[in-house]
Structures are given as C-alpha cells and as structure tokens.
Amino acid sequence: MHNRETGYERHPGNPQRSGGITIEDRKRTSSRKKDHLLICCDNAVEYGTSGFNDIRLVHNALPECNLNTIDTSARFLGHPLKSPLFIAAMTGGHPDTTEVNRRLACAAERFGIGIGVGSQRAALENPDLEDSFTVVREHAPSAFVCANLGIIQLREHGPEWADRAVEMIDAQALCVHLNPLQEAIQPEGDRNLDGCLDALAHLCDGCRYPVIAKETGSGISAETARKLWSAGVAAIDIGGFGGTNWAAVERERAKTGEQVRLGEHFLEWGIPTAVSLVEVVRTGGPIIATGGLRSGTDMAKAIALGAELCGMALPLLKGAMQGDEALIHTIEELHAQLRVAMFCTGSKTLTELGRARTYITGTTGQILHTEE
Numbered sequence: 031m032h033n034r035e036t037g038y039e040r041h042p043g044n045p046q047r048s049g050g051i052t053i054e055d056r057k058r059t060s061s062r063k064k065d066h067l068l069i070c071c072d073n074a075v076e077y078g079t080s081g082f083n084d085i086r087l088v089h090n091a092l093p094e095c096n097l098n099t100i101d102t103s104a105r106f107l108g109h110p111l112k113s114p115l116f117i118a119a120m121t122g123g124h125p126d127t128t129e130v131n132r133r134l135a136c137a138a139e140r141f142g143i144g145i146g147v148g149s150q151r152a153a154l155e156n157p158d159l160e161d162s163f164t165v166v167r168e169h170a171p172s173a174f175v176c177a178n179l180g181i182i183q184l185r186e187h188g189p190e191w192a193d194r195a196v197e198m199i200d201a202q203a204l205c206v207h208l209n210p211l212q213e214a215i216q217p218e219g220d221r222n223l224d225g226c227l228d229a230l231a232h233l234c235d236g237c238r239y240p241v242i243a244k245e246t247g248s249g250i251s252a253e254t255a256r257k258l259w260s261a262g263v264a265a266i267d268i269g270g271f272g273g274t275n276w277a278a279v280e281r282e283r284a285k286t287g288e289q290v291r292l293g294e295h296f297l298e299w300g301i302p303t304a305v306s307l308v309e310v311v312r313t314g315g316p317i318i319a320t321g322g323l324r325s326g327t328d329m330a331k332a333i334a335l336g337a338e339l340c341g342m343a344l345p346l347l348k349g350a351m352q353g354d355e356a357l358i359h360t361i362e363e364l365h366a367q368l369r370v371a372m373f374c375t376g377s378k379t380l381t382e383l384g385r386a387r388t389y390i391t392g393t394t395g396q397i398l399h400t401e402e
C-alpha cells in the first residue's frame with residue numbers, strides 16, 4: 031500500500047535518500063524538465079488536429095456593437111481576469127527554466143491573465159529548485175496562479191505535497207495533471223495508476239483551495255469527466271489532442287530503441303480538443319480548453335463551445351524563449367484576433383460569445399454526431 035500522507039517512509043534509513051527520494055531521482059526529474067523545454071522549442075512536437083478547423087463561428091453581418099469597447103474580461107473560480115487566455119503549465123524545476131517562468135509571469139501580470147507553473151515535483155524533491163517556481167509569484171503578484179502536481183506524485187505523497195506545492199507559490203488553485211500516455215512512453219515513466227482516483231478524491235475532500243484536473247494533450251472523455259466531478263474537482267482542463275504531443279516529445283527524448291517505436295505508434299492517440307470540449311461541457315463545468323489552440327479565433331470557438339478559459343502552452347513558450355517583447359507581441363495578437371471574432375459574432379462580452387452559434391463540420395462533426 032502507498033502511504034498517502036508521507037510517502038517518505040517507503041525507503042527509511044538509506045543514507046543515499048532524502049525523504050525517500052534518491053539524489054539520482056532528483057537529478058533525473060530536474061534534467062527531464064530541461065529536456066522537455068528544449069525539445070519542445072527545437073523540434074516538431076505538434077501533431078494531428080485539435081478539431082478547431084472544423085468549427086466555424088456563425089458570422090453576424092449586423093453585430094450592433096463597438097469593436098473598441100468589447101469586453102474580454104472573465105471570471106474563473108471566483109477570480110477576475112482581463113481575458114480568458116490562460117498560460118498553461120509548462121516549466122520550472124531546473125535552474126535554467128527560471129528566466130522562462132519570469133517572462134511568462136511578467137506577461138501574466140501585465141495582461142491580467144491566469145498562469146500555471148509546470149510540475150513542481152522537482153522542487154518538492156529538492157527545495158534548492160524552488161526559485162524556478164517562486165519567480166512566478168514574485169513577478170506576478172496579483173495574477174491567478176495555479177500550482178501543479180502529477181496525480182502519481184499525489185498518490186505517492188498525499189495531500190501534504192499538494193499543500194506544499196500551493197504554498198510554495200502562494201497559488202489560488204492546484205492543477206493535478208493526468209498524463210498516462212506520456213508515462214507509458216517515457217523510459218522512466220510510472221506505469222501503475224492504480225488508486226489515483228481515490229487519491230484525488232481524498233485531496234478534494236475538505237481541501238481549502240480548488241483542485242483542477244488536467245490532461246496534458248490526450249483529452250478527457252465524458253466518462254472520465256464524470257469521475258473527476260464525483261471526486262470533487264472544482265474545474266477540468268481538458269488538455270486535448272492536436273497541439274503539443276507527448277508521444278512525439280518522448281519519442282524525441284528516447285532517441286533510439288523500443289520507446290521510439292512506441293512513441294511513433296501513439297502519435298495519433300487522443301481525443302481532439304474540440305471533441306473533448308463538447309463532451310465534457312455536457313457533464314458540467316467550469317472548463318479550461320487547452321491543446322492545440324493556436325489563435326484568438328480558436329479561443330473564441332472554445333468559448334462558444336462552452337469553455338471558461340483558453341489554455342495555451344507551446345505558442346507562449348516559443349514567444350517567451352525569444353524574449354519579453356516577443357511574448358507580449360504574441361499575446362497582443364491573440365487578443366486582437368479574439369476581439370475581432372467577438373465583434374463579428376456580435377458578442378460584446380464573453381457571456382454573449384458563449385451563446386454564439388457554431389457550425390460543426392468535418393471529422394469533428396462526424397465524431398460528435400455518432401456520439402449523440
């Protein structure tokens with residue numbers, strides 16, 4: 031059995047270990063974080079289609095609103111935000127990632143948008159790495175910040191690690207990530223997910239911060255969403271297929287051998303984001319739509335399909351890697367596109383955009399039609 035409360039007791043008395051985690055474990059976790067960042071920036075890690083190309087917002091030739099006064103403000107879990115754009119969880123956990131998180135945090139503060147940090151496992155294993163996460167709160171003092179922990183670490187270490195992750199960055203919410211495909215392909219991945227739903231329910235029970243369950247690129251089905259709501263999560267980030275593809279990232283990392291072929295085989299695996307969004311909206315909310323959103327019109331489509339926030343990772347990472355100015359430019363462009371899409375659907379607010387009509391065509395239409 032796992033000791034949810036401590037996790038630490040599993041390897042008592044081993045001088046090589048600190049809190050049940052070897053020095054080698056810590057180094058591996060940290061260097062993996064840097065690998066992911068570099069691989070995502072330097073390689074083609076996007077794959078497939080999110081389904082947003084199959085969605086068309088119905089044009090309104092007589093919008094009866096003023097483009098200059100369109101209001102993109104949002105509310106999420108009670109927090110006011112200036113726009114529905116959410117900087118999805120990406121990084122931290124290696125000293126070289128600190129500057130990227132600083133740039134992302136500055137942008138979050140400047141634009142009044144929400145931001146997630148990458149998995150905090152590395153800093154929970156080795157507090158010397160906390161700076162790469164605390165930099166986010168330092169530079170985004172008023173932003174809606176989400177902590178991040180994998181569901182396997184939650185099962186292994188219990189609510190104590192969740193609390194520490196939230197406290198580390200004074201977060202308003204905790205994202206618990208679910209990434210079975212990545213774990214299966216990653217050479218050092220955790221293959222046993224038994225007991226994870228119980229661990230999540232245990233955390234949510236009486237938790238003093240909202241817990242968001244999030245996929246990282248393979249999507250969430252209606253069935254899984256119902257289990258997550260029953261476990262007590264406050265929101266779901268669907269993290270659908272069609273953007274950053276973890277089979278591709280881990281294939282790149284593995285370089286040679288069986289894991290490369292396994293990654294290759296699963297490149298197509300997952301629920302396209304638009305499909306996952308429509309499915310999960312039918313089960314409840316609030317929902318963050320992430321996975322392959324690449325423009326302000328994708329954001330508008332996601333809101334029209336029922337999302338509250340629109341998460342983006344890779345496009346913002348690429349901006350941040352170039353520098354503060356490039357990131358600001360990327361976000362301004364996304365917002366300009368979102369505003370025009372709102373204008374041309376006659377939506378003065380996001381609430382009105384949420385009622386905008388869509389045509390659902392192509393494969394997305396077919397999948398959703400056969401679902402009904």
Ligand SMILES: Cc1cc2nc3c(=O)[nH]c(=O)nc-3n(C[C@H](O)[C@H](O)[C@H](O)COP(=O)(O)O)c2cc1C
Pocket residue numbers: 066067070118119120121147148149178205206207244245246247269272273274320321322323341342343344345347
């Ligand atoms: C470099 C990189 C690192 C990521 N690390 C994490 C992570 O630690 N925890 C997590 O929940 N999601 C992580 N993600 C997944 C993103 O939050 C997001 O769900 C996914 O990339 C899909 O969005 P995109 O297509 O806009 O990139 C990471 C994404 C990238 C690009």
